[in-house]
Amino acid sequence: MLKSFEQTAALIAEKKLLHISGTEALLRKLPAGNWIGGSTEYFLAEGGGKVSGEVLDVLELPFAEYKFAAYDDKTLPDIAKDAYDNGFSIIILPFDSEVHRHYAENASGYESVFLKNIVGWIAGINLEAAGQTPIAVRGDTGEALTDKVAALHIGLPEGKIAQVNIVNIFTADPNSPVITFNEHGFAVKTCFVDGKETVLADYISEKNLDTKLPLVGDYSGAGINISVKNIENGVVYFYAPVFKGVEYRLPRPIADYVDAFHGKIGELGDVDSVFACNCILNFLYGGLEGKDLGGLYGPVTFGEIAWQLLNQTLVYLRIL
Template sequence: MKNAMMTVADATARIEQGATLVIAGDEKALARLPKGQWIGGTAVYFVTETGARQDHEMVFVTEVAEGSASRTRFVPTEDLSSLADQQFENGATMILIPAFSDAHQRFALDGAGYPDIFAQPLIGWISGVALEDIGEVAPKVFDGATGHVHEDGAVLLHVEMPAGRVAEIDILNLFEQDRESPTILFRADGFSATTAIINGEEVNLAKWVLDNNINTQRPLVANYAGAMINVSFQNVDASAGKCSFFAPVVEGVEYRIARNPGDYAKVFASRANGDGANEMSCNCILNYIFGELEGKTTGTFTGPATFGEIAYILLNQTMVRLRDVAMKQSNVA
């Protein structure tokens, strides 16, 4: 795989040459691209080789290995459980879903239970818009093969790995549980909560967050079978007594507030091992904002800053990455 920020003209040339691409960019830029073997999602924040920046003119392009077989398709929200259909026997699936859509919510709440969802790598992101346009402009996804643009549902790119190689997903999460934080439990799954059980006592969560001066730039963190998974705060509404999140909390899972990771850009660059120039990856818009990444570089890993990341399930404040490796080196069974 190869990554690059490109002009629309250069991206157009690659599409017309038959390349298989995943593209992030402003809606107007994506709308100028011709039909071809590509999927795209709206994004205007990027981590680039020369520093993170907002860009409405250029697009970020990830090119799948030349010669790989591939197919694109659009999946309506009501059919999301069919995501694993039409996969190649040895392959990976890239998925893009618009932020704030029904598909975003349904995938977040139900995705882990979809048939064969963990059978092979599923990676992608939630498309977004400029922060000042939230609520005014709908995030979108593009099916390049048909030229259709969608505000709901998911676009997929199923890719077959080259002979002798397999796809492998990894995540990089700089957040860990603050062991001095109390344990936090929820009675129901959802993108919001009014109450939580904190150190065994049921309390109003918004009031607890405000009374204890909790820094909501740090997510809730839980251990999911050995992986630290974040749930980021979206809003704390004191008048309604409710907290809302960018991903759902899960009933019965033990969360704690994250500890401070330190200088995000430096810590990220030191921990992001591998050749990011040849891997598909994306980072979170919250890391971009809270980590003050504007103008900073984070090693070789580049890509869009998105409104959510997907590595089998929906993630927040995490970088996800996909690489292809020789079979004998892979941990994939």
């Protein structure tokens, strides 16, 4: 729920356990307390998507057992081991930091990672404003982190279980060629299109592909999106790494993002999520400012985490 700085500070003073997203300047001014935060000025909220440096998105987490932590690229592999056996973890990573790259490329190999519930997001900036730095904040110490991951591990009482899921409005086009890669990474020169080695930038240009649409990776039946960041000197840069061994396809185009989200969220019924975030690319390409998606509100982010780093996806977590 969107709140003013003063309202947010009052909740911190009440010792509430909070997840806070907002502009870097406001986050840095908040008092220390039981909260974790990350920078963004884009929000999906009741009443419509909003861009603002004046408000904070505040999520109250009604849980009694929790611990805060910060991780660098050397300690990140311990993140799942540190999580409660029954619970979930919210992690926030600064965009374009070493921990962002490390997590994106290695998370699926961390010990016991899929035995814990890990959600989170990549903190960003206002794309129209100069001089901002993406930060993750560990509220218990008041540290604004530019090169570390802020984590909040939450334990659940017996009889409760966390469930992580995604809403992906993109589906692989069954007529798409299969695109594969020989190595993993955020930057790619060549790929294989239906098995034939191809310069990806040339393929995109020759086929006049819309780079606002992600590649949809086939994760054993689940579609996982990877979005194009830019193309420079024949190299295609992505917002998340592509992986060797995963088959990617072009998606069916989306006529209307709002309709697509309404349809997908509507199919879920009454989802009582405790955390949700959605992608900045969906917000920008889908024109979501002022549009109400009908639920699953939260920060608009520069990458979403449901165990692994995803793009152009809504991630949510609920307690059963």
